[in-house]
Every structure is written in C-alpha cells, then in structure tokens.
Amino acid sequence: MKKYLKPINLMELLRPLGQLIVFSLGSAAVLSIIVLALAIVLNNTAAGDKIFAQLKVSLFAYTVANLPQVLVDGLTLGFVYAAIALGYTMVYGVLEFINFAHSEIFAIGAFVGVEILIALQNAGLIGSGSSLFMDYVFLILAMLAGMAVAGGAAIAMERIAYRPLRNAPRLVPLISAIGVSFFLQDAIRLTESLTTGQFNRIFPTFGNFDKRITFGKIPMGAAELPFSVPIKSFIVIIAAVLMLVVLNYLVNATKVGKAIRAVAQDRATASLMGIDVNHIIAITFLIGGALGGAAGLLYALKFTRIDPYVGFYPGLKAFTAAVLGGIGNLTGALLGGIILGLLETFAGSYLSIFTMGAAGVEYKDIFAFAILILVLIFRPNGLLGENVTEKV
Amino acid sequence: MNKQIANGLRVGLTFGIVNIFLFLIKFPVIAGTIIKKIIPNFIVALFPINPDILDILIFIGLIGIWAGASGGRKLDEKSDNWLTSFVGGAAAGLVNALLIGALVFILGSLTDAHVKINAYLAAILPAVVKLFLLDQNTLNGSLTQFVFSFVAGALGGVLGFAFRGQWFASLKNKWNAAWASLTENPQIKKTFARPIARIALSALGIAFLLFIPQIAGKYWNYTIGTVGIYVLLGLGLNIVVGFAGLLDLGYVAFFAIGAYTVALLTAPNPHHLMWNFWTTLPIGVVLAAAAGILLGIPVLRMRGDYLAIVTLGFGEIIRILATSDLLTSFTGGPRGVTAIGQPTLFGKPFSSDTDFVYIIFIGIAIAIFITIQLRSSRIGRAWEAMREDETVAQAMGINTLSHKLMAFAIGAALAGLGGVLFASRNQFTGPEDHNLMVSINVLSVVIVGGMGSIPGVIAGAFALKGLPEILREVQDYRILIFGALLVAMMIWRPEGLWPTARRSMELHSADPEDPESGEAKTSEDKP
Known part of the structure; x- marks a missing residue:
C-alpha cells in the first residue's frame, strides 16, 4: 500500500508553474517594451498621424489600449503551440528525429473530439437547454477521447512505421514520417467524407464558451475600449497549463519519467540497466500523441472550423517553437511555444498599423520564421539547448 | 500451432x-x-x-x-x-x-x-x-x-x-547464377567495354530520347516534362543532400526564385519588361545561386535538423512574400503571373510541350554532366568526407564552410534552372506552385531514388511524379497510396530504387539482428 502513497513531490508540481509564469511574464514584458518603444518612435511619423486621423488618439495610446487583449490572445495561442511542441520535442529527445506526422496526430485528436461533440449535439445532450455542468463534462470527455485515440494512433504509428527503422540512417525515418503524414491526412479525409462526402467539421455551439468576460474598459483617447476575454481562452489556458504541469511531473518525478530520460540520454546503456527501451519509446509516443490530441481539440475550440489539413500549420509552428527553445528540451518547448504565440499575435495586431497597412497580417508568419532564423544564427542550439560538444 | x-x-x-x-x-x-x-x-x-x-x-x-x-x-x-x-x-x-x-x-x-x-x-x-x-x-x-x-x-x-522455403531460395540462386554468368562473362564484358560499343549505345539512347517526344501525345509530353523538371530539381538537391549531407527543406525557395525571375522579366504584367527568354534563363540561374550563397553564409554553421528547419523557414518566407499584399504590385500577388515569355529558336517559337521536353532533356544532360564531373573531383571527395564526418573532414584541412556553400550554390542553380523552365512551360507561376510540398516531394525523389545516385534520381522522379500522373483514376486516393508506399519503401528498401553501390552496402552490412552495430551508427550520426 505504501508503494502507492508516495509523497507528492511538491517542488516538481510548482516548478513548471513557476517557469510558465516567468516565461509568460518575461516574454510578454520584453515584447511589450519593444512594441511600446516602437510606438513612441513612430508616434510622430506618418503612421502616428494616420491613426490620429482615424481614431483621434496617438499611436502610443492606441498601442497601450490594445496591449492587454493582444497579450491574452498571444498567451492562448502560445500554450496551444507549447502543448504540440512538447510532443515533437519528446519524440526528438528519445529518437532524434523529426516526427513529421505529429501534426496529423493533432488533427486526429481534433476530429475525434469534434465528432463526439457533434454526435452529442445530434442526440440532444448538449446545445440549447443543456445544463452548463454537463456541457463541461462532455467537453472534458470529448477531450479525453481525443487524447486516447490520438495517443493510440501515435503508438500504432511508431510500431508500424518507425520501429523497423530504429537503426537506419536518420533521413530514412524522416521520409517514413512524411509518408505517415500523407497517409493519415488522406485517411482522415476519406473517413470524414464517408457519411456525406464533406470533410470539414464545425465545432458545435454549446455551453458558454463563446461568452466573453468583461474586465472593464480601457480608456483610449476620448473613447473607451472594452477589455474582455472569451471563456474559451480561459479553458485553453487552464487545460494547457494542467497538461504541462502533469507532463512535467510525469517526466521529472516518476519512475516512468526517469526511464524516459534515461532512454533519451543513452539508449544502449538504458537497456543494459533493465529498461525496456521499446516499451518506453511507445510510452513516449503515447504521451506526445495524447498531448497533441488534446491540443487539437483546444485548437478546434478556439478556431471552430477544422479540416484534415488543419494540423499542418500549427504543427509547423510548434516544431519551429520546439527548435526555437532548443529541441529535445521540455522547458525549451514551453518557452518556444509561448514566445512564438505572443510574437505571432503581436505581429498580427500591430504590424499593419506600424507599417500603415503595407505589411498586413500575413506577415506574422514571416516574422515568426525570421526570428527563428535570427535566434538560431546567434544560438545555433536554440534558446535553452545545451551546447553539445562533439566527441571525436 | x-x-x-x-x-x-x-x-x-x-x-x-x-x-x-x-x-x-x-x-x-x-x-x-x-x-x-x-x-x-x-x-x-x-x-x-x-x-x-x-x-x-x-x-x-x-x-x-x-x-x-x-x-x-x-x-x-x-x-x-x-x-x-x-x-x-x-x-x-x-x-x-x-x-x-x-x-x-x-x-x-x-x-x-x-x-x-x-x-x-x-x-x-x-x-x-x-x-x-x-x-x-x-x-x-x-x-x-x-x-x-x-x-x-x-x-x-x-x-x-x-x-x-528452400524451393524458392534455390530458384533465386539459379537465377542469380544465370544473370552473373551473363554479366560476368569476359567476352561480353570486353565487347561492351570497347569505346565503339559505348558510343553506339549512347547514340542509341540519345536517338531514343529524341524520338520519344515525337510519338508521345500532348498529355504524355506534358507528363514527361513535369517528371523531367523533377529530375532536374532532384539532381540539384542530390548534390546538397546526397553528396554534401546537408538536409535542406527549403529547396523550393530557389525554384521559386528561378520561376519568378523569368516570370517578372518576360511577362507583360506586372512590369511589361518583355525580355527574351534566353536572356532571362542565365539571370534566373545566377540569381538562384546567389540566393543559395546568401542564405548559406549565415545558416551553414548549423548542423542536422536545425539546418533543416531554418531552410524550411526560408522557403516559407519566400512563398509568403510572393503572396503578400506589399509585393503584389511587384510579384503579382496571390494570383501569380500569367503569359510568361517562351523560348524562340531561330526566330520561330519553340514552346510546345514537345519542344519543351527537348529543352528539359538538355537541362538534365547538363545537370548530369556537372554532377558526374563534380563527384569525381576534389570538391566531390571533400563533400563526401564532410558528409561522413564533418569534424574529421575539417581536421584533414577541408574548408567545410566554402565547400558547403558551393554545394548549396550549385544545388540552388539547378533548382533555379528548373524554376525557369517550369514557369515558362506553364506560362504561369504563382505562390501555390512554390509551397513546402515541392521541397518535400523533391526530397522524397532523392531518397526514394537512392541518395547520391544519378540513375536513382531519375527513377525516383518517375516513381513519384510519373506514377501519380498515370494513376489518374485514383486521384482521390493518390496521397493515401503515396504515403503508404513511402513508409513501405523505407522499411523494405531504405537504400532507394537504384542506390549507389556503397550506400546499399552501408545499409545492409549491419546485421539487423544485432542491435549493437546499429546503435553505434546512430550515435555517430548525432549532431
């Protein structure tokens, strides 16, 4: 009995929370300062005049007034990226290859969850008239189902497409992963078009997720800008933080986690120490897949519409985030995700105003990749990656 | 039981x-x-x-x-x-x-x-x-x-x-023996080693290649052209990935630069420069090579997957720039550029799909010539050394940065050539021609064909771009089958369709039952 009543390692529970807060506040502060500085510089240029002509406020006041909203949106997106990035980084840590198919695992999670919710809606269990409590219960159930299926798919993928290639040169599993990615994309599309020939799905409207909580008004010149956050943003943030904390605990404070870290460090020696390497790698895929699946449903909740190719860009961004933080490093993935989410939202909100509409929202992706390239030029192993000295 | x-x-x-x-x-x-x-x-x-x-x-x-x-x-x-x-x-x-x-x-x-x-x-x-x-x-x-x-x-x-069972094994042995007695026969070998025989064979091959486009219909020539452009791209990426061992996922950027160069210089819109195709062709190639060097200087210090993701980011940047509003007046924006100029020969238009097959063949011939010359040169051997072990190569006095740059530039130049031909043949180019999928497809061509192998690249391009064209009926299931085939191929024949002798030896020398030999290999590969 005592075996199961191990004292909970409080430190490990609190540490990731602390990290999350520090990372969020830190990157938010840095980006805010940069944006505000830019606003001050641009205040008296044509960009400032244009805003003044439109809204009768200075560019600086406009920037400040919009800041809270941008920060909340950025963090929401950042946590979704972080949850996906953790899947990439865990697999990379253990197997040292880019699991290109992780974005399809994400899509599977999203589709399973949304399909369940649509079925519940058709059955009349959620939607108009259902109790709020049951709405949340069903949302959590859908998410758990999505996690389970996505995790299972990840294990199957590892078993079929990666395990036979364990010892092959590194480009071989990469191509295999690309193959799996294509295959799953089309398999999702074909499965989803089984019934009606339509493969897009809309997240059903139920519960109070779209309602916005108003936190007051921010003065902007003569007018006032309401500062409100939709409830679904809170759900995304809370769910992502919970997952990140649990994952961190799992990896850093349990026996399985120790085994995962051992396998990541040295597979051969780990197997000599009595660790079942295949089993641990399967568990890693399960955890990564489940996280990806949950992130998929959170993404669907936030952006409503999903299609079989929905995983591609979030996956690409999350992978970028993982590399930005230092791939193979869990904390790095967290930091990278938050930075990338914030960066994208900042660019999306301010870029077109600062450049007077010349560079629109679509430049946010350029921005993200440009920052990635810059960071890697100066820190080739990512922000938190260790400098690996090569053995000769 | x-x-x-x-x-x-x-x-x-x-x-x-x-x-x-x-x-x-x-x-x-x-x-x-x-x-x-x-x-x-x-x-x-x-x-x-x-x-x-x-x-x-x-x-x-x-x-x-x-x-x-x-x-x-x-x-x-x-x-x-x-x-x-x-x-x-x-x-x-x-x-x-x-x-x-x-x-x-x-x-x-x-x-x-x-x-x-x-x-x-x-x-x-x-x-x-x-x-x-x-x-x-x-x-x-x-x-x-x-x-x-x-x-x-x-x-x-x-x-x-x-x-x-043994029955099949003995059959296989018999077949192998028969094949060996044919190919190892000194008389036959001698005959084929004669210069005249080789020239005759090459002439036969060239005549066959010249003849094909004449009998093939419009549709087939279009397909052959597409496959040919992928052969060109594959040969270029083969130098970067197969010879120098640099994983480049943003290869499409150079393809796009070639395509947009010819598009903007020859099309009536948006600039109305209307240059001659033959003038723009070298410009496109040179610009692509220059872009390769410019990108290469900062990023080539990175190794392995970091290089992959940075090049991927660069490719995406080029694509988004081509789509963006800011540059719409310059690049034609999301709708792309139409009515791109086409080549003329001796004052006559030389631009049907059949004619283009010849131009693409010439491009491939040049690319193959360059590849063969480079492979056996000092540079080629330096690339090989770098691919096998960068640190040791450096210790032996190879300037890794300049050699990497060279690989990048030559690869980019070939991609630029492919882009020029692609845009001019289609008379259209737009951002969607240059998405990440092109990079991934070309990488698949190289790997499925056999890394570092020239006939492999050709075989890979036929398998990956030709087969899907032929299997039009399965249009809906194409990607599904393609994905499954890629996985199956990597499991059962990772060295590719037509591998170089050395690579297939490398992949099969390690006893698959013995985890230690494989383990040693992966730890060598660590960045």
Missing part, C-alpha cells in the same frame, strides 16, 4: 478491419479500374464473367493472399512447415472473410430493403453494392465473397511458406 492460429486470427482481424474501411470508401472498385489497365484485354476475355467483377475479385484476392501470408508467417524456427503456414493463413483468411462477407451481406440486405445507404455513406451507391455482391443476390454474393477470401487466405499461407 496454437500460437500460429492466434497470430492468424489477429492478423485476420487487422486485415478485415482495413478491408471494411476500404470497402466503405469503395476502394475495391477504384483498384479494379487500375487492374483493368494493367491486365491486357485478351486475358480478361478468357474468363466468362463481367470484367468489372473480375478486377474487383483480383484485388480482394490479392489482399486475401497477403493476409494469409502474413497470418502464416514464420513465428519460430522449429515449427515452420507447410501445415502451420496453411493453418495460420486459413485462420487469417477466415476472420478476414467473415468480416468482408458480413459487411457485404449487411450492405446487400439494406439495399434489398430499399434503404438509401448513400445518404449515410456517400460512396456506397446501389450500383457499387451490386458490384460488391458480384452481380448475384444478397445471400449468394456474400457467401461467394466469404469463400473467395477464405480460400485466398489459405492459399496465401501456403504461398508464403513456398516463397520463404
């Missing part, structure tokens, strides 16, 4: 479930149309049944045989004989057949009861159900399906044993 039966049942269940999925998306019907193309008509005419149904049966039979072979596979050395294979195969066949039979029976009964199945399952029209039932009534049709799949499974078990 029990273990074999359990294995058979498990395999049968997997195959059965996959089969149900395939039936529900009416894949057997689609596969039937491909089989119809492969099998000559006079053979089909030998069977006194509806050819559509015959094709479906062939597909279901092949899957059943596969299920049986994998149900009856060797589980341990001692108890591997005809009987266990047969029992395992039959067990797999039974479960598979039960599931298929039940599905067909349900679909048939529902149709008999006038339920509109296609309201729930879009692909299952009454005509499709009729094909599934093999043109018989519900009971007979599903029973036939059941018996057919069951027999196929049992047959598969037996066939599987035959092919792994």
Whole structure:
C-alpha cells in the first residue's frame, strides 16, 4: 500500500508553474517594451498621424489600449503551440528525429473530439437547454477521447512505421514520417467524407464558451475600449497549463519519467540497466500523441472550423517553437511555444498599423520564421539547448 | 500451432478491419479500374464473367493472399512447415472473410430493403453494392465473397511458406547464377567495354530520347516534362543532400526564385519588361545561386535538423512574400503571373510541350554532366568526407564552410534552372506552385531514388511524379497510396530504387539482428 502513497513531490508540481509564469511574464514584458518603444518612435511619423486621423488618439495610446487583449490572445495561442511542441520535442529527445506526422496526430485528436461533440449535439445532450455542468463534462470527455485515440494512433504509428527503422540512417525515418503524414491526412479525409462526402467539421455551439468576460474598459483617447476575454481562452489556458504541469511531473518525478530520460540520454546503456527501451519509446509516443490530441481539440475550440489539413500549420509552428527553445528540451518547448504565440499575435495586431497597412497580417508568419532564423544564427542550439560538444 | 492460429486470427482481424474501411470508401472498385489497365484485354476475355467483377475479385484476392501470408508467417524456427503456414493463413483468411462477407451481406440486405445507404455513406451507391455482391443476390454474393477470401487466405499461407522455403531460395540462386554468368562473362564484358560499343549505345539512347517526344501525345509530353523538371530539381538537391549531407527543406525557395525571375522579366504584367527568354534563363540561374550563397553564409554553421528547419523557414518566407499584399504590385500577388515569355529558336517559337521536353532533356544532360564531373573531383571527395564526418573532414584541412556553400550554390542553380523552365512551360507561376510540398516531394525523389545516385534520381522522379500522373483514376486516393508506399519503401528498401553501390552496402552490412552495430551508427550520426 505504501508503494502507492508516495509523497507528492511538491517542488516538481510548482516548478513548471513557476517557469510558465516567468516565461509568460518575461516574454510578454520584453515584447511589450519593444512594441511600446516602437510606438513612441513612430508616434510622430506618418503612421502616428494616420491613426490620429482615424481614431483621434496617438499611436502610443492606441498601442497601450490594445496591449492587454493582444497579450491574452498571444498567451492562448502560445500554450496551444507549447502543448504540440512538447510532443515533437519528446519524440526528438528519445529518437532524434523529426516526427513529421505529429501534426496529423493533432488533427486526429481534433476530429475525434469534434465528432463526439457533434454526435452529442445530434442526440440532444448538449446545445440549447443543456445544463452548463454537463456541457463541461462532455467537453472534458470529448477531450479525453481525443487524447486516447490520438495517443493510440501515435503508438500504432511508431510500431508500424518507425520501429523497423530504429537503426537506419536518420533521413530514412524522416521520409517514413512524411509518408505517415500523407497517409493519415488522406485517411482522415476519406473517413470524414464517408457519411456525406464533406470533410470539414464545425465545432458545435454549446455551453458558454463563446461568452466573453468583461474586465472593464480601457480608456483610449476620448473613447473607451472594452477589455474582455472569451471563456474559451480561459479553458485553453487552464487545460494547457494542467497538461504541462502533469507532463512535467510525469517526466521529472516518476519512475516512468526517469526511464524516459534515461532512454533519451543513452539508449544502449538504458537497456543494459533493465529498461525496456521499446516499451518506453511507445510510452513516449503515447504521451506526445495524447498531448497533441488534446491540443487539437483546444485548437478546434478556439478556431471552430477544422479540416484534415488543419494540423499542418500549427504543427509547423510548434516544431519551429520546439527548435526555437532548443529541441529535445521540455522547458525549451514551453518557452518556444509561448514566445512564438505572443510574437505571432503581436505581429498580427500591430504590424499593419506600424507599417500603415503595407505589411498586413500575413506577415506574422514571416516574422515568426525570421526570428527563428535570427535566434538560431546567434544560438545555433536554440534558446535553452545545451551546447553539445562533439566527441571525436 | 496454437500460437500460429492466434497470430492468424489477429492478423485476420487487422486485415478485415482495413478491408471494411476500404470497402466503405469503395476502394475495391477504384483498384479494379487500375487492374483493368494493367491486365491486357485478351486475358480478361478468357474468363466468362463481367470484367468489372473480375478486377474487383483480383484485388480482394490479392489482399486475401497477403493476409494469409502474413497470418502464416514464420513465428519460430522449429515449427515452420507447410501445415502451420496453411493453418495460420486459413485462420487469417477466415476472420478476414467473415468480416468482408458480413459487411457485404449487411450492405446487400439494406439495399434489398430499399434503404438509401448513400445518404449515410456517400460512396456506397446501389450500383457499387451490386458490384460488391458480384452481380448475384444478397445471400449468394456474400457467401461467394466469404469463400473467395477464405480460400485466398489459405492459399496465401501456403504461398508464403513456398516463397520463404528452400524451393524458392534455390530458384533465386539459379537465377542469380544465370544473370552473373551473363554479366560476368569476359567476352561480353570486353565487347561492351570497347569505346565503339559505348558510343553506339549512347547514340542509341540519345536517338531514343529524341524520338520519344515525337510519338508521345500532348498529355504524355506534358507528363514527361513535369517528371523531367523533377529530375532536374532532384539532381540539384542530390548534390546538397546526397553528396554534401546537408538536409535542406527549403529547396523550393530557389525554384521559386528561378520561376519568378523569368516570370517578372518576360511577362507583360506586372512590369511589361518583355525580355527574351534566353536572356532571362542565365539571370534566373545566377540569381538562384546567389540566393543559395546568401542564405548559406549565415545558416551553414548549423548542423542536422536545425539546418533543416531554418531552410524550411526560408522557403516559407519566400512563398509568403510572393503572396503578400506589399509585393503584389511587384510579384503579382496571390494570383501569380500569367503569359510568361517562351523560348524562340531561330526566330520561330519553340514552346510546345514537345519542344519543351527537348529543352528539359538538355537541362538534365547538363545537370548530369556537372554532377558526374563534380563527384569525381576534389570538391566531390571533400563533400563526401564532410558528409561522413564533418569534424574529421575539417581536421584533414577541408574548408567545410566554402565547400558547403558551393554545394548549396550549385544545388540552388539547378533548382533555379528548373524554376525557369517550369514557369515558362506553364506560362504561369504563382505562390501555390512554390509551397513546402515541392521541397518535400523533391526530397522524397532523392531518397526514394537512392541518395547520391544519378540513375536513382531519375527513377525516383518517375516513381513519384510519373506514377501519380498515370494513376489518374485514383486521384482521390493518390496521397493515401503515396504515403503508404513511402513508409513501405523505407522499411523494405531504405537504400532507394537504384542506390549507389556503397550506400546499399552501408545499409545492409549491419546485421539487423544485432542491435549493437546499429546503435553505434546512430550515435555517430548525432549532431
């Protein structure tokens, strides 16, 4: 009995929370300062005049007034990226290859969850008239189902497409992963078009997720800008933080986690120490897949519409985030995700105003990749990656 | 025996479930149309049944045989004989057949009861159900399906044993010996080693290549052109990935630079420069090479996957720039550039798909020449050393940065050439021609063909760009099949279709049963 009543390692529970807060506040502060500085510089240029002509406020006041909203949106997106990035980084840590198919695992999670919710809606269990409590219960159930299926798919993928290639040169599993990615994309599309020939799905409207909580008004010149956050943003943030904390605990404070870290460090020696390497790698895929699946449903909740190719860009961004933080490093993935989410939202909100509409929202992706390239030029192993000295 | 039966049942269940999925998306019907193309008509005419149904049966039979072979596979050395294979195969066949039979029976009964199945399952029209039932009534049709799949499974078990048994091994040995006696024969070798013989063979090959576009129709020339452009791109990336060992996922950027150079300089919109095609061709190539060097200088210090993601980011940046509003007046924006200039020869237009095949052939010939010359040169050997071990190469006095830059620039130049030809042939280029998929496809061409191998790249381009063009009927399932084939290929033939001798030796020298030898390999590969 005592075996199961191990004292909970409080430190490990609190540490990731602390990290999350520090990372969020830190990157938010840095980006805010940069944006505000830019606003001050641009205040008296044509960009400032244009805003003044439109809204009768200075560019600086406009920037400040919009800041809270941008920060909340950025963090929401950042946590979704972080949850996906953790899947990439865990697999990379253990197997040292880019699991290109992780974005399809994400899509599977999203589709399973949304399909369940649509079925519940058709059955009349959620939607108009259902109790709020049951709405949340069903949302959590859908998410758990999505996690389970996505995790299972990840294990199957590892078993079929990666395990036979364990010892092959590194480009071989990469191509295999690309193959799996294509295959799953089309398999999702074909499965989803089984019934009606339509493969897009809309997240059903139920519960109070779209309602916005108003936190007051921010003065902007003569007018006032309401500062409100939709409830679904809170759900995304809370769910992502919970997952990140649990994952961190799992990896850093349990026996399985120790085994995962051992396998990541040295597979051969780990197997000599009595660790079942295949089993641990399967568990890693399960955890990564489940996280990806949950992130998929959170993404669907936030952006409503999903299609079989929905995983591609979030996956690409999350992978970028993982590399930005230092791939193979869990904390790095967290930091990278938050930075990338914030960066994208900042660019999306301010870029077109600062450049007077010349560079629109679509430049946010350029921005993200440009920052990635810059960071890697100066820190080739990512922000938190260790400098690996090569053995000769 | 029990273990074999359990294995058979498990395999049968997997195959059965996959089969149900395939039936529900009416894949057997689609596969039937491909089989119809492969099998000559006079053979089909030998069977006194509806050819559509015959094709479906062939597909279901092949899957059943596969299920049986994998149900009856060797589980341990001692108890591997005809009987266990047969029992395992039959067990797999039974479960598979039960599931298929039940599905067909349900679909048939529902149709008999006038339920509109296609309201729930879009692909299952009454005509499709009729094909599934093999043109018989519900009971007979599903029973036939059941018996057919069951027999196929049992047959598969037996066939599987035959092919792994001694009988097949001795056949294989005989074949190899016969082939060797032909190719190793000193007389024949001597004849072919003569310069005259080689010249004659090359002349024959060239004449054949010149002749093909004349007999091929418009559609085929278009397809050959597309494959040819992918051969060009593959040869370029082959230098970067195959020779120098740099994983570049943003290769499409250079392709885009070539395409946009020719587009903007020759098209009436948006700039109305209307330059001559032949003037812009070298400009496009040089610009692409310059971009390769410019990108290379900062990023080539990175190793492995970091390089991959940075190049990927660069490719995306180029694509987004081409789409963006800011540059719309310069690049034509999301709608792209149309009416791109086409080549003329001696004052006459030289721009039909047939003509372009020749231009692309010349491009490929130049690329092959460059590749061969480089491979055996000092630079080529430096690349090889760098690919095998960068640190040691550096210690031996190779300037790794300049050699990497050279690989990047040459690869980019070939991509630029491909882009110029692609844009000019299509008379159109837009951002969607230059998405990440192009990079991934070209990388797949190189790897599937065989890294570092020139004939491999050609074979890879045909397999990856040619086959999908031919399999137009399966348009809907193309990506599905393509993905599955990529995975299968990597598992069973990772060295590629036409590998270089050294690489196939590398991949097969390590004993797969011995984890230590493989382990040593991966740790060497660490960045």
